[in-house]
Amino acid sequence: MAQHTARRHRVAVLIRPGFIPFELGIPHRIFGIARDAELRPLYDVVTCTPGGPGLVRSDSDVLVQVEHGPEVLETADTVVVPASHTSGPDGTDPAVGDPVLEPELAAALTRIRPGARLMSICTGAFVLAAAGLLDGRPAxxxxxxxxxxxxLYPRVDLDPNVLYTDDGDVLTSAGVASGVDLCLHVVRRDHGTAIAQDVARRTVVPPHRDGGQAQFIRRPVVAGPTLGPGVGPGAGGAPGAQGRGPGTAATRAWALDRLDEPLTLTGMARHAAMSVRTFTRRFRDETGESPAQWLTRQRVEHARTLLESTVLPVEQVARRCGFGTAQSLRAHVQTALGVTPSAYRRTFRRAA
Incomplete structure (x- = not known):
């Protein structure tokens, strides 16, 4: 019988001091257990570090003996760059705060062979961006x-709401566990759904997660005055909106107490004792949103709270949030969070 001698796809995981053990384990686990129909391994997964072989300390008390230096990148078909923490003076990844890579890391990246596939997990995307590898690409x-x-990287087409992006030869994932989603996606892309599902079953994770990061982001409901420079739209106000006479804060607080009622722009302007035009302009100056956008966002946030903390039927949640019908609630939650109300509740419902 002829011996199977085909070279396996080599995955190199490039780690740095302060790496997260969980993120290092993701590509080793997902790619490492992928098998073909004859149970032959489909990937060869190795770990390397820019500084050469030796001990590398993680962000905890775990040290890993790495056998490969940057030279392994020259033979890799896929290079995975996980995040690194606690290696900077402020306890964060230096690449997150500095658009210029340290020389050793920059030199290592130049050894990646042309045509190799690049992947990042979590803030590993900062490394790829600092190297100019994400310019003009989704990430x-x-x-x-x-x-x-x-x-730091305005030329990158950043989407903070998705779990991962796939631009062919460059792929990025969101925070931590979304590295599992990305690696499963790559196995599915390389070898088909059946093998990816087998890997998912063996690692006891869903083969595909609904929605994106939006469902994990808690956006505070703020009705008060502006919070000053640095606060983004919708988080409470826009810079420079203070000290301009009567504002809309009192009306926002009033509206938050009445989300279950049919609030209108005319009614909110009347409460603020302003014309509709003045109220709309002042509202956008203070919040960065139109009154309708703000109101919808507050209703979605209220729905999230009810879905997490109660067992109310979706129809009642819809009425209490002012969406009126379950159909309207589903549409707004799906648009804002990328999942249905029922799926959101299954994920985040707090145990009694």
Missing amino acids: TTHWMESGRFRQ
């Missing part, structure tokens, strides 16, 4: 770092 990262990412 994502952990939603908590999306603001800083946009400031």
Whole structure:
């Protein structure tokens, strides 16, 4: 019988001091257990580090003996860059706050062979962006770092709401566990649904998760005055809106107490003792949103709270939030969070 000698697809996981053990384990586990119909491994997964072989400390008390240096990148078909924490002076990944890569890491990246596939997990996207590998491409990262990412890399088409992006030879994933989603997606892309589902079953995870990061982002309901510079639209106000006479804060607080009622722009303007035109302009100055956008967002946030903390039927949740019908609630929650109300409740419902 002829011996199977086909070279396996090599995946190199490039880690740095402060790596997260869980993120290192994701590609080793997902790619490492993928098998073909004859139970032959489909991937060869190795770990490497820019500084050469040796001990690498994680963000905890775990140290890993890495056998490969950057030279392995020259033979890799796929290179995975996970996040790294606690290696900077402020306890974060230096790449997250500095658009210039350290020389050792920059030199390592130049050894990646042309045509190799690049992947990042969580804030590993900052490394790819700093190297100029994401310019003009879609990408994502952990939603908590999306603001800083946009400031540092405005040429990257960042989408902070999705679990992962796939631009052919460059793929990125959102925070931490979404690395599992990305690696499963790559196995599915490389070898088909059946093998990806088998890997998912063996790792006891869903083969595909609904929605994106939006369902994990808690946006605070703020009815008070503006919060000053640095606060994004919808988080309470826009810079420079203070000290301009009567505002809309009191009306926002009034509306939050009446989300179950049919609030109208005319009624809100009347409560603020302003014309509709003045109220709309002042409202947008203070919140960065139109009154209708703000009201919809508050109703979705109220729905999230009820779905997480109660067992009310969806129809009652819809009425209490002011959406009126279950159909309207489903449409708005799906648009805002990427999942249905029922799916959101299954994921986030707090145990009694």
